Amino acid sequence: MMQRWWQAPGQWAGSMIIVGLVVLAGVSLLPWVVDPTVIKVADKLLPPSLQHGFGTDQLGRDVLGLVMRGAVASLSVAFVAVGIGAALGVPLGMLAAAREGWLNQAILRANDFIFAFPALVIAILLHGTIGAGMVNAMVAIGIFNVPVFTRMAFGRAQPIWTLDFIRASRLCGKGDLGIAVGHVLPLILGAVIVQITIQLGFAILAEAGLSYVGLGVTPPTPSWGRMLNEAQTLIGVAPRLALIPGAAIALAVLGFTLLGDALSGLVDPRRQVYRP
Numbered sequence: 001m002m003q004r005w006w007q008a009p010g011q012w013a014g015s016m017i018i019v020g021l022v023v024l025a026g027v028s029l030l031p032w033v034v035d036p037t038v039i040k041v042a043d044k045l046l047p048p049s050l051q052h053g054f055g056t057d058q059l060g061r062d063v064l065g066l067v068m069r070g071a072v073a074s075l076s077v078a079f080v081a082v083g084i085g086a087a088l089g090v091p092l093g094m095l096a097a098a099r100e101g102w103l104n105q106a107i108l109r110a111n112d113f114i115f116a117f118p119a120l121v122i123a124i125l126l127h128g129t130i131g132a133g134m135v136n137a138m139v140a141i142g143i144f145n146v147p148v149f150t151r152m153a154f155g156r157a158q159p160i161w162t163l164d165f166i167r168a169s170r171l172c173g174k175g176d177l178g179i180a181v182g183h184v185l186p187l188i189l190g191a192v193i194v195q196i197t198i199q200l201g202f203a204i205l206a207e208a209g210l211s212y213v214g215l216g217v218t219p220p221t222p223s224w225g226r227m228l229n230e231a232q233t234l235i236g237v238a239p240r241l242a243l244i245p246g247a248a249i250a251l252a253v254l255g256f257t258l259l260g261d262a263l264s265g266l267v268d269p270r271r272q273v274y275r276p
Contacts, residue, residue: 054240
């Protein structure tokens with residue numbers, strides 16, 4: 001598998017993009033790095049230079065620093081939200097696959113009901129209770145990811161429960177929980193990891209969308225989505241203020257998509273290409 005990993009197309013680019021984003025986010029949090037949220041109106045809309053790699057915005061803030069610090073918010077929201085979705089959705093999907101009858105139907109129908117509400121609608125509903133902010137974005141995107149993982153886990157686990165070795169385990173007195181953890185989960189774990197990687201890209205895009213409409217990360221914490229919102233009135237004056245965070249969002253989504261596609265080719269035998 002490791003040999004196929006190194007030969008998988010797209011894994012190099014995806015891995016390098018993700019590692020680069022993580023490094024930039026980590027560097028932006030170092031104590032000796034200048035805080036990009038400091039407002040210097042006298043330095044507003046400066047062009048790119050050695051001092052300001054991407055120039056400054058309408059408030060005199062360093063755009064490069066804002067993009068780097070914005071990666072912290074985007075990655076944090078994405079990892080926590082997808083973690084919520086996987087932690088709740090995978091067990092629910094495995095439970096629905098193991099138990100037929102009313103419990104199976106209840107889980108699947110509730111799953112369809114939640115899936116009908118986009119993350120934006122969930123964020124609007126949460127806005128009235130907990131307000132806007134990073135927690136709001138994490139919870140909204142996390143709830144939206146639950147049915148995604150439930151469906152995936154159910155589809156992968158259901159055929160496994162009909163296999164002979166599962167029936168043999170039951171005849172030996174092993175309970176459903178032991179079978180699920182000891183036999184079913186290891187067989188679907190690869191697909192779960194692939195789904196997590198793909199959903200991380202979607203979560204970054206969702207976080208940017210929520211922040212753009214004011215339901216995500218709130219000031220003064222930098223956010224790529226809010227940078228786009230603040231730059232929309234300055235497109236004719238300084239288009240780089242919109243192009244740079246837009247490119248960061250696209251690059252992050254591309255990195256996770258490439259990595260997820262490469263991992264999918266490893267865990268799915270139908271997509272593996274023979275190489276002598």
